[in-house]
Amino acid sequence: MTRPHGYARYRLDGCRCYTCGWAVAQYNDAREHAMRRGTWQPYVxxxxxxxxxxxxQDCGMGLRTVAARAGVDRQRLQAVLNxxxxxxxPPQQQVRPALAAAVLAVEPALDNLAPNTPISPLGTRRRAHALVAVGWPQHHLAVHLGMSPSxxxxxxxxxHVLVRRALAVRAxxxxxxxxxxxxxxAxxxxxxxxRAYxxxxxxAPPGAWDDDTIDDPDAWPDWTGQCGTVEGFWAHRYITAPACQPCRDAFNADGRKRSAQSPKKAG
Incomplete structure (x- = not known):
């Protein structure tokens, strides 16, 4: 594989073109400035x-996948591990800051996991339930996925649900x-x-969920746009939907507060 022109190609491949020379000059200049400021950190x-x-790896990501997502060579990660x-x-004790930052930025997101990795079904279940809530019969959803209703x-x-199935339901x-x-x-x-079911x-319907939180086990659907407040509790009544737990908690907390603030009757 041919390396792109830059610092690495200058050092490792001996390329002396203008682009590679400029990259080395920039690197050296930045290093000298950092050394004078006392912030030079070549390794971490x-x-x-x-x-x-x-x-x-415990989440089901192979080393090759981790390396690809981080944009680093797999053998470099093998040297760090083993x-x-x-x-x-022995395993490396220090690495370049850029490599560390790139690897630490990789997350065990759904798209990064192996297809047959078992994961929590929560997000898959919420998405399927949301579609039923807006009128999609379950047998239509099953057909869409190439599954039987049962x-x-x-x-x-x-x-648990397999990653490949979770991705299919998400799509x-x-x-x-x-x-x-x-x-x-339908x-x-x-x-x-x-809808009645x-x-x-x-x-909760799709409108109650945010794409960033639908997979979060600590997240609740926001049915009213005010869920988690007393106003949200009464909004549930207005739309004839059962109050969610955050709204019930807010309503009960408000009741306790009012009770504590009300003057006590003389005995």
Missing amino acids: DAEPVRVHVRNL GRPERGT NFGTMLKRE MYNALWRADPAEHG SLGGMARA AADRGW
């Missing part, structure tokens, strides 16, 4: 990098949450039954 501790890579046994060298229902009850959710089920073959009766179980 490799242990945080090593721990992070092993955590990513050293170079063929040379009798397998679809079983998937939503399991303690389905992104494609259907604003679509009209009737335009995709009957009016089927849509009404789906979801309402009976308190399933």
Whole structure:
């Protein structure tokens, strides 16, 4: 593989073109300024990098995938993890700051995991429930995924779901949450039954979820735009939806506050 022109190609490949020479001059200038300021840090501790890579591996990411996402050579990560046994060298104790920053920025996101990695079903379940809440019959969703209705229902009850299935449900959710089920073959009766089924179980529609929090186990759906407040509690009544836990908590806390502030009757 041919390295792009720059500092590495100058040092490792001996290229002396203008671009490579300029990169080296810039690097040297920055280094000299940092040394004069006392901020020069050519290496950092490799242990945080090593721990992070092993955590990513525990989440189902292979070393090749980690290296690709970080934009570093896989052999460099192997040297950090295990050293170079063929040379009798132990794991690296220090790494360049740029390598550390690149690796530590890699997260075990869904797209980075192996297809058959088991993960929490929470986000998958919330997305499926949200689609039912806006009128998508479950058997239509099952067909969309190439599943039987019974397998679809079983998937939503399991303690884990495979990454490939979670990705498929996420793609389905992104494609259907604003679509009209009737335009995709759902009957009016089927849509009404789906909405009633979801309402009976308190399933939140897509509008109550934020894309950044729908997978967060600590997140709650915001049904009213004011959830978590007393106003949100009464807004639930207005839309005839059961109050969510944050709204109930806010209402109860407000009641206790009012009770504590009210003057006590003389005995």
